[in-house]
Amino acid sequence: MKSATLRQLNIFETVARNLSFSREADEWYLTQPAVSTQVKQLEEHAGLTLFE
16 A cells, blocks of 8 residues: 555645635645545555544
């Protein structure tokens, strides 16, 4: 399995700080589904759920 990318970690940090996938998407100029995909890939790499 690939390693987590710096982009995925940055997206995770921004979601955690904003407590919102939508606000994070606006900050990174991404769509909300793109943000969700990045977080899901990071969760798969970590082997645990990062957000509930």
